[in-house]
Amino acid sequence: MSKVLPPKPRSLTQKTQITIVASHYNEEFTDALVENTHEELLELIPNGQIELVRVPGAFEIPVAVETVLRQSKPECVICLGLIIRGQTAHGDMVAESVTQALQQISVNHATPVVHEVLLVGDEKQAYARCIGSKLNRGREAARAAAAIVDTFTQLKRSPSRVFPSNA
Numbered sequence: 049m050s051k052v053l054p055p056k057p058r059s060l061t062q063k064t065q066i067t068i069v070a071s072h073y074n075e076e077f078t079d080a081l082v083e084n085t086h087e088e089l090l091e092l093i094p095n096g097q098i099e100l101v102r103v104p105g106a107f108e109i110p111v112a113v114e115t116v117l118r119q120s121k122p123e124c125v126i127c128l129g130l131i132i133r134g135q136t137a138h139g140d141m142v143a144e145s146v147t148q149a150l151q152q153i154s155v156n157h158a159t160p161v162v163h164e165v166l167l168v169g170d171e172k173q174a175y176a177r178c179i180g181s182k183l184n185r186g187r188e189a190a191r192a193a194a195a196i197v198d199t200f201t202q203l204k205r206s207p208s209r210v211f212p213s214n215a
């Protein structure tokens with residue numbers, strides 16, 4: 049388990065379109081994820097144009113991401129959801145299929161998709177990751193988005209990729 053968040057990447061000054069796709073299920077927690085992601089994005093990408101798409105549950109996230117990417121071309125899609133394990137294998141099955149689908153969509157569209165569709169064992173774990181500050185996965189999502197958008201901007205600018213890239 050990670051005990052701290054990754055450090056904040058550098059802020060981006062360019063206009064950047066980010067789409068957040070978040071599920072409603074376990075709303076106390078998913079709303080908090082959305083709020084934390086949004087706050088951190090405003091700080092890291094002040095010129096970001098942020099769009100929010102809400103879907104019922106985690107299982108519906110991949111089809112919404114695919115639809116967004118067919119309609120528009122955001123620089124990054126951030127997926128937020130919370131699956132709390134129940135008494136059956138349903139939660140694990142949903143988490144597994146969402147993970148695979150998101151990776152496939154991301155690679156097929158060559159567009160970064162940040163995966164914070166969380167699978168947790170109980171509400172205590174959920175609280176620490178969605179509402180608490182030390183492990184907040186919404187903050188982590190925004191930091192990952194800013195970092196990968198920065199990387200993609202550099203990749204597209206200098207296809208020869210001579211290192212070190214910050215020379």
Ligand SMILES: Nc1c(NC[C@H](O)[C@H](O)[C@H](O)CO)[nH]c(=O)[nH]c1=O
Pocket residue numbers: 071073074104105106107108129130131132133139142
């Ligand atoms: N139990 C959780 C679900 N279940 C709902 C599914 O995601 C889906 O909406 C349903 O099966 C209809 O297709 N979703 C979560 O996001 N979190 C859960 O804990």
Ligand SMILES: CC(=O)[C@@H](O)COP(=O)(O)O
Pocket residue numbers: 131132133134135136137138139140142
């Ligand atoms: C992850 C789920 O959909 C879950 O809440 C279902 O609970 P159960 O496994 O107890 O049926």
